[in-house]
Amino acid sequence: MAALNPDPTLAGYAAFVRRHLITIVLLVAAGTGAGLIQGMLTPPTYTASTQVFAPATPVHPGLERKPDQRLPRDVTIDTEAQLLRSSPVMDRVAAALGVNRQGAAEAITISVPANSRLITVQVRDRDPERALAAVIVATDSYLSLRRQIVAGIRQRQLEALQSRIGVVEVRLDTLSKGSVRRDAASRTRRASMIRQINELERQVSRIQRQSETTGEVVRAASVPRRPDRDNNEVPVASYAALGLLAGVVMGMLRDRRGRVPAPSEGAVRHEPEPEPDLSARLGDRRDPRPAGSSRSGP
Incomplete structure (x- = not known):
């Protein structure tokens, strides 16, 4: 070997x-x-894509804060992505694709460039027509859900502002009826309350004038013609x-x-010992006398 x-x-x-x-x-x-x-x-897969613009939505108009207190953040783009993956949207996408919610979550892809509110929505399926229908359903469901949420936020804001206006007006009326002396302190308090009421009313008017548009499709989806190149x-x-x-x-x-x-370096290699010449030894024992000598008779 x-x-x-x-x-x-x-x-x-x-x-x-x-x-x-x-x-x-x-x-x-x-x-x-x-x-x-x-x-x-x-089987080949097809991807239908669309883009949706989601404007920033303030959630804290009229909120009083201290000088060292920061206002809450507006709705971020991460919140928008979570809305796209919410149960109402995923249920409709799953129905359009004919799969369960898990399959719908795997088929949809959401991407947003940095410092942008432009959302790209993609839906992948083996049928191009079905992929197109699913991405349209996804964007429509998202915009409808967003519209409902924004309308609810706006209504709660208006109710909160009007409630605060009513409270300040009651205080102003009480101060006006209870004040006998028209001193400087009383006039200052009245002026402060009037300014507060005016500011709250301006906030109410600003909310009422806000556009009803809560998002729109900026690039409509089309039927994908070529399958994806999945390497x-x-x-x-x-x-x-x-x-x-x-x-x-x-x-x-x-x-x-x-x-x-193979043997390593420095190892001693043992060679087999040669076998002894038995025939020579047997010959010596058979006739020890020198050759040529003869045995004489008596």
Whole structure:
């Protein structure tokens, strides 16, 4: 058996490939074929895309705050993305695609550029018409839900402002009826309350004048004509690499079974001892007298 070299060289690698070339080629070909079959059996998918503009929505008009207190943040774009993935929207998308809510969540993709309120909505499906219908349903459901939420926020804001106006008016009326002396302090308080009422009324007018538009589609979706390129070469390359790895491992196992380890440096190599010449010893014992001597008779 051949010795296993602990330090293989480039020539050793080349010899390894030559010894197991048939096995490696067959396994690589099998892996490539499996990748091609998987790519052929995988159905194409289509992606329908649209863009929606979602303007910022204030949620704190008329909110009193201290000088060192910051106002709450407006509705962020992350909130808009969560609205797109909310249950009412996902249920309608799932119905349009004919899948469950989990499948709808996997089929929809939401992306927003940095420092922008332009939302890109994409829906992927095997049928281009169904993908288009699903992305339209998603945007319509989102805008409808957003419209309801914004209307509710606006109504609560108006009710809160009008309630505060009523409270300040009651205080002003009480101050006017109870004040006997028209001193400077009383006039200052009255003027402050009147300014507060005027400011609250301006906020009410500003909310009432706000546009009813809570979002709009800026780029309508269309039927996707070409399927997505899901890197069809990836399965072929992956399976071919697996075949190559399997061929190398199989060759290493074959070589390991057919080789013995080579002796390390400094190791003493024991040579087998030569067998003794038994025939010579037997000849000496058979006739110890010198050759040519004869035995004389009496």
